[in-house]
Amino acid sequence: MRKTRSRSIALVAVLSASALLTSACSSGGSGGSATTAGSGGGKVTLNVNLFGTFGYKEAGLFDEYQTLHPNITINYTSVEQEGDYWPAFLTHLNAGSGVGDVQGIEVGRIAQATSELGDKFVDLKTTSAKDSIAKFVDWKEKAATTSTGSVIGLGTDIGPMAICYRTDLLQQAGLPTDPTQLAAKMSTWQDYLNLGEQYKAKAPAKSAWTDSTGGLYNAILSQSQEQYYDASGKLIYDTNPAIKNAWDLSVKAAQNGLTAKLAQFSDQWNQAFSTGSFATLACPSWMIGYIKGQAGTTGSGKWNVAALPGGEGGNWGGSYLAIPKASKHQAEAADLITWLTAAAQQQKVFEKVGNFPSNTDAIAAVATVTDPYFTNAPIGKIFGDAAKSAPVQTLGLHDGDVKTQITNGLTQVEAQGVDPAKAWADVQAAVKSQVG
Amino acid sequence: MTTSSSTHRLAPPPPPGRPAASARPERSAWRQRLSRWDTKASPYAFVSPFLLLFLGFGIFPLIYTAYMSLYNYRLGGTKTWAGLGNFTWLFQDQFFWNALKNTVTLGIISTVPQLLIALGLAHVLNYQLRARNFYRVTMLMPYATSVAAATLVFSQLFGRDYGLINWMLGLVGVDHIDWQNGSWSGQVAIAIIVTWRWTGYNALIYLAGMQSISQDLYEAAAIDGASRWRQFTNVTLPGLRPTILFTIVVSTIGATQLFGEPYLFSGGGQQAYNGGASHQYQTLSLYMYQQGWQYLQLGRAAAVAWATLLLVVVFVVLNLTIARMRDRTPKIPATAAVEEVAR
Structure with a gap:
């Protein structure tokens, strides 16, 4: 898969290089990059650089836009891992070359983008995208607003959380398989752990209640407004009661043997979707597509989705589309991102790849969507409700780094049997060494 | 021109x-x-x-x-003069020392068996064997695979629940080992991957070295009544000295730069730069990469890079010194003479 990707990147590179050559020749060798290609007929090439799966190509939206706007050519590249994408993008931004007309920003990076790079992105309030800004869920655009009041990105998707579970495994353990009944039985996270104990008592061999402490911790914390930083930008992770609560519950789950001890997104975790090493996991909406990919066609009809315990919805992930100031076609790029993030398009993306809309009209439009793979679960409604009740998370500069360290600390407790107090001390040492 | x-x-x-x-x-x-x-x-x-x-x-x-390395520079932020600040930070960071320790232990448990096995293999292949070329090619096969492919396959083999190795251990009554999450088990698994990949390469280099040793020396030794083992220690080894030194230098440098195996073994992605949940197999290279491309601290990463370079030099010099100590140990005159000819 990686090979195919690099081949397609190579193909794109070759194509754009040849486009560059052709345009240079046709304009009489006056030079110019692919973005300024050709002067005849107002042809414009927009470079769209994203990461992972935004779903635009998959839903055929780039092709559709090019048909609607014959003068626009979209040159799309995507880096599989966001962790590789962002440093490369920053390097390009610093060097002042190789930056696209449209760039994706993950929600975990938006704090850095607004605080440190605010002046490198176009203020969308000055473009044709200005009327769209109010159309997203409240917190989405707040998070993309700099201290000087400019808005640097339009929301693509959000990641409202729910519990995905294997109905066949729950049935074997004598637990309710209906989502409403199940949700009623786990109104708090403690209830969720109690259900886990019941599951463990009757579960099939080699099957744990949930996938990992990291996933559990992340889901519990996603329901609180303050996380690693307070509103003033001060690091509060070691005094925040919400983090202590999420940590303690996760540690309890680990120590009671309710977790499958699998690191999320590892190979073994991927395999576990088909082997049934765990019965439930906290899943953001975008994981719907991921589960289908990993569990394959044989998993169809075995999965279902229930609302998250704890009464509130949580959020994990989601992205933005932004226009760097280095772009030579800011107006055209603004038109494109306005169209891509509009309700109709977000709805198509959701139906195709499961990225949940951040546009409030689109959320209303997908409310009736059900998914046959997940036993016809009303995913549109479940995730929509979760999105509405999700708190406005306070994002900070090093959220991702602190979260990584806490996840590592939990894995120490879970898989290595380290004393929780020692693991927490390790987390503090790692955060201190890195973030200060 | x-x-x-x-x-x-x-x-x-x-x-x-x-x-x-x-x-x-x-x-x-x-x-x-x-x-x-x-x-x-x-x-x-x-x-x-x-x-x-x-x-x-x-x-x-x-x-x-x-x-x-002399600047405080976070990618995307501003660059300010730090002097030797990055280095003082580095030498106070427990994870740097941890990475250094891992690099040394991983280096030892992967390089030493690797070179010893390679020497043995080369010695065996140096004899007139049936289908000798077949064995020689087979031996080099692991070297021809990519680090990523080899590590991914080995990660499956070392899988906790469904891995082949745990299954085989289970047959003889050993409990499942969580290779990825254990500290020693993780290092051993990584050392096995490295050894598997590089043994054949080193064996071929040794073999080439052995074939350049004159056959007369072996005949002379045989006439003097030297056993096969004696021939190996007193003719082959002295004759191979330059080759051995070369492989030691190359393996030491390779061990110091160990990156792909631990990274992919712990699953790849952002989490994997940690080299396991408790940094149990985070090598210096992983540590450097984590500083630079996960934490975006380019100044600190540059300081790690320079510290690593100095360490490579120290390791190589240390290894060469140890290897050369053979020279100072007293030798029986016959060996010295043989060695002289071998030169």
Whole structure:
């Protein structure tokens, strides 16, 4: 898969290089990059650089836009891992070359983008995208607003959380398989752990209640407004009661043997979707597509989705589309991102790849969507409700780094049997060494 | 350059000692000067592609990294002068020492067995065997696979629940080992991957070295009544000394730069730069990469890079010194003589 990707990147590179050559020749060798290609007929090439799966190509939206706007050519590249994408993008931004007309920003990076790079992105309030800004869920655009009041990105998707579970495994353990009944039985996270104990008592061999402490911790914390930083930008992770609560519950789950001890997104975790090493996991909406990919066609009809315990919805992930100031076609790029993030398009993306809309009209439009793979679960409604009740998370500069360290600390407790107090001390040492 | 050489080709300078009977002596002197300049400058021009590439991709990054290591620079943020701040931070960071310790232990448990096995294999393959070439090619096969492919396959083999190795251990009654999450088990697994991949390569190098040892020495030793083992220790090993030193240097450098195996073994992605949940197999390279591309701290990463470079030099010198200590141990005269001939 990686090979195919690099081949397609190579193909794109070759194509754009040849486009560059052709345009240079046709304009009489006056030079110019692919973005300024050709002067005849107002042809414009927009470079769209994203990461992972935004779903635009998959839903055929780039092709559709090019048909609607014959003068626009979209040159799309995507880096599989966001962790590789962002440093490369920053390097390009610093060097002042190789930056696209449209760039994706993950929600975990938006704090850095607004605080440190605010002046490198176009203020969308000055473009044709200005009327769209109010159309997203409240917190989405707040998070993309700099201290000087400019808005640097339009929301693509959000990641409202729910519990995905294997109905066949729950049935074997004598637990309710209906989502409403199940949700009623786990109104708090403690209830969720109690259900886990019941599951463990009757579960099939080699099957744990949930996938990992990291996933559990992340889901519990996603329901609180303050996380690693307070509103003033001060690091509060070691005094925040919400983090202590999420940590303690996760540690309890680990120590009671309710977790499958699998690191999320590892190979073994991927395999576990088909082997049934765990019965439930906290899943953001975008994981719907991921589960289908990993569990394959044989998993169809075995999965279902229930609302998250704890009464509130949580959020994990989601992205933005932004226009760097280095772009030579800011107006055209603004038109494109306005169209891509509009309700109709977000709805198509959701139906195709499961990225949940951040546009409030689109959320209303997908409310009736059900998914046959997940036993016809009303995913549109479940995730929509979760999105509405999700708190406005306070994002900070090093959220991702602190979260990584806490996840590592939990894995120490879970898989290595380290004393929780020692693991927490390790987390503090790692955060201190890195973030200060 | 092109001009001078074409001039050269068109009109060779007159042979020395016979003045050119031309009407324009000053032109001829100019040509002579040109020709002399050509002889002097051409070699530089010929090697310049290498030098330019080396400057661009070898020296410049080295110097630029040194420059970066003196700045507080977070990618996307501002760059401020830090002096030696990054280095003092580095030497106080427990995870740096942890990474250093891991690099050393991983280096030892992967390099030592690797070189010993390679030596043994090479010795066996040096005999007249049936299908010898087949064995030689087979041995090199692991080296021809990519790090990523080998590590991914091994990660599956070392899987906790469904891995082949745990299954086989289960047959003899050993409980499942969580290879990825254990500290020693993780290091051992990584060392096995490294050893698997590099043993054949080193064995071939040893084999080449062995074949350059004169057969006469073995005959002479055999006539003197030396056993096979004696021949190995007293003829083969001394004859292989330069080769062994070379493999030690190369393996040491390789061990210090260990990256792909631990990274992919712990699953890849952002989490994997940690080298396991408790950094149990985070090597210096992973540590450096984590500083640079996960935490975006380019200044600190540059400091790690320079510290690593210095460490490589120290390790190599240390290893060479240990390997050369053989010289100072007293030898029986016959071996010394044999060694002399082998040189």
